[in-house]
Amino acid sequence: MSQKFDVVVIGAGPGGYVAAIKAAQLGLKTACIEKYQDKEGKLALGGTCLNVGCIPSKALLDSSWKFYEAKNGFSVHGISTSELNIDIPAMIGRKSTIVKGLTGGVASLFKANGVTTLQGHGKLLAGKKVELTAADGTVEIIEADHVILASGSRPIDIPPAPVDQKVIVDSTGALEFQQVPQRLGVIGAGVIGLELGSVWARLGAQVTVLEALEKFIPAADEAVSKEALKTFNKQGLDIKLGARVTGSKVEGEQVVVSYTDAAGEQSITFDRLIVAVGRRPVTTDLLASDSGVDLDERGFIYVDDYCTTSVPGVYAIGDVVRGLMLAHKASEEGIMVVERIKGHKAQMNYNLIPSVIYTHPEIAWVGKTEQTLKAEGVEVNVGTFPFAASGRAMAANDTGGFVKIIADAKTDRVLGVHVIGPSAAELVQQGAIAMEFGSSAEDIGMMVFSHPTLSEALHEAALAVNGGAIHIQNRKKR
Numbered sequence: 001m002s003q004k005f006d007v008v009v010i011g012a013g014p015g016g017y018v019a020a021i022k023a024a025q026l027g028l029k030t031a032c033i034e035k036y037q038d039k040e041g042k043l044a045l046g047g048t049c050l051n052v053g054c055i056p057s058k059a060l061l062d063s064s065w066k067f068y069e070a071k072n073g074f075s076v077h078g079i080s081t082s083e084l085n086i087d088i089p090a091m092i093g094r095k096s097t098i099v100k101g102l103t104g105g106v107a108s109l110f111k112a113n114g115v116t117t118l119q120g121h122g123k124l125l126a127g128k129k130v131e132l133t134a135a136d137g138t139v140e141i142i143e144a145d146h147v148i149l150a151s152g153s154r155p156i157d158i159p160p161a162p163v164d165q166k167v168i169v170d171s172t173g174a175l176e177f178q179q180v181p182q183r184l185g186v187i188g189a190g191v192i193g194l195e196l197g198s199v200w201a202r203l204g205a206q207v208t209v210l211e212a213l214e215k216f217i218p219a220a221d222e223a224v225s226k227e228a229l230k231t232f233n234k235q236g237l238d239i240k241l242g243a244r245v246t247g248s249k250v251e252g253e254q255v256v257v258s259y260t261d262a263a264g265e266q267s268i269t270f271d272r273l274i275v276a277v278g279r280r281p282v283t284t285d286l287l288a289s290d291s292g293v294d295l296d297e298r299g300f301i302y303v304d305d306y307c308t309t310s311v312p313g314v315y316a317i318g319d320v321v322r323g324l325m326l327a328h329k330a331s332e333e334g335i336m337v338v339e340r341i342k343g344h345k346a347q348m349n350y351n352l353i354p355s356v357i358y359t360h361p362e363i364a365w366v367g368k369t370e371q372t373l374k375a376e377g378v379e380v381n382v383g384t385f386p387f388a389a390s391g392r393a394m395a396a397n398d399t400g401g402f403v404k405i406i407a408d409a410k411t412d413r414v415l416g417v418h419v420i421g422p423s424a425a426e427l428v429q430q431g432a433i434a435m436e437f438g439s440s441a442e443d444i445g446m447m448v449f450s451h452p453t454l455s456e457a458l459h460e461a462a463l464a465v466n467g468g469a470i471h472i473q474n475r476k477k478r
């Protein structure tokens with residue numbers, strides 16, 4: 001007799017594993033299917049995020065930042081070091097240990113919550129049946145009242161630069177370099193390209209980023225993207241905008257990349273090339289032809305605002321559906337779906353998903369940019385506070401960037417919070433909380449902030465919206 005569950009989740013990334021844990025917590029008999037194996041051939045839960053995404057990239061960003069600071073940022077504090085070395089295999093090993101700890105943690109959480117882990121490839125059949133194919137080819141049919149598809153995404157390949165995971169790598173390969181490439185090329189100035197480029201630049205690589213678009217970080221507020229471009233250039237990242245890669249030729253341990261820009265045909269030689277041009281949804285062999293689940297025109301699983309697919313009782317969440325490709329978006333969609341399966345009236349506020357780029361300075365935002373709001377005809381007031389005027393940032397010798405708060409000119413309601421600077425990711429979350437509760441700039445301005453903290457920059461930016469900042473000269477008179 002086939003196994004039967006209340007909920008079967010396909011994919012154990014931050015979308016799928018969170019949904020599975022939540023479902024079990026709410027008393028539903030739950031199974032989660034995952035096929036990913038680590039380098040030792042063992043099942044590893046956690047998806048892209050834990051295995052080859054958010055966590056390993058942040059581990060390398062943190063290690064490389066410590067090295068960079070020790071090399072370039074200590075002397076101002078009166079600290080000197082004799083000789084500084086970096087052991088790249090040890091750094092990569094530390095990253096792998098963190099990944100192992102966290103993926104093992106998900107397995108323990110499954111156990112503790114009573115989620116059944118099923119190893120293998122899951123495929124949705126008609127009638128909410130799921131075909132599970134184990135690594136040895138054994139096939140089992142599982143029945144479910146509800147199926148959650150959470151198969152995630154994978155890197156996009158481009159014909160001019162085919163990935164060989166040796167000289168031309170994708171984001172996964174870029175987390176495994178065993179030495180610092182002397183000349184590193186990155187195709188794509190998106191979040192992943194900038195983060196991985198930063199890691200290796202801090203460790204001494206000469207990094208060139210080739211970006212086809214003319215605009216830098218187009219999703220960010222223009223003031224932020226301008227500041228970021230200026231800062232990254234100063235740090236030595238050579239970011240070439242309007243540079244469209246047309247071909248590449250691997251010659252031994254080097255790759256010659258050709259591209260066109262405003263000046264015409266160009267070519268440049270690298271020791272390693274990272275292709276980071278985006279990610280596409282994973283739907284290969286996921287849906288039987290009679291499953292009834294539709295894809296949209298871009299190949300994502302088609303869902304409504306509640307992540308319901310075209311088949312009642314079948315849901316899809318995370319990178320495999322429309323919207324931002326972010327771990328926290330995937331997880332919250334998972335929670336929403338499970339709550340709705342239980343009959344609760346859960347919904348997600350898609351307008352308040354924070355975005356973060358973990359470069360230095362960090363870049364983070366939530367809500368709308370000034371440009372979008374102006375294009376929508378919304379009149380706004382803007383308050384900005386530079387970290388150069390923050391005592392805490394000065395103490396930390398980390399004064400680059402600013403906090404920018406945008407509020408509706410008529411109601412003072414906060415519509416966007418944009419931060420470039422130290423701890424931007426943490427600071428912007430305060431903006432997200434305030435916005436979720438419909439806060440005005442004045443509300444934030446009236447709160448008591450600890451001194452000295454970086455958070456005071458958020459306080460001052462909120463005060464500046466209405467011309468009331470204390471520690472800078474206000475542009476707007478009260």
Ligand SMILES: Cc1cc2nc3c(=O)[nH]c(=O)nc-3n(C[C@H](O)[C@H](O)[C@H](O)COP(=O)(O)OP(=O)(O)OC[C@H]3O[C@@H](n4cnc5c(N)ncnc54)[C@H](O)[C@@H]3O)c2cc1C
Pocket residue numbers: 010011012013014015016033034035036046047048049050052053054055057120121122123150151152153171192282285286317318319320325326327328329330358
């Ligand atoms: C280098 C890098 C850095 C990133 N950094 C961040 C960050 O800092 N913050 C952030 O929010 N996001 C970050 N992301 C994005 C984040 O990893 C994804 O948004 C997130 O993992 C999506 O979660 P998911 O559950 O939808 O899919 P995934 O994490 O991709 O998980 C899907 C899982 O499903 C499994 N699967 C697929 N098909 C099947 C099948 N048929 N049967 C069984 N199993 C299947 C896969 O093996 C995989 O484990 C980063 C991504 C990369 C590549």
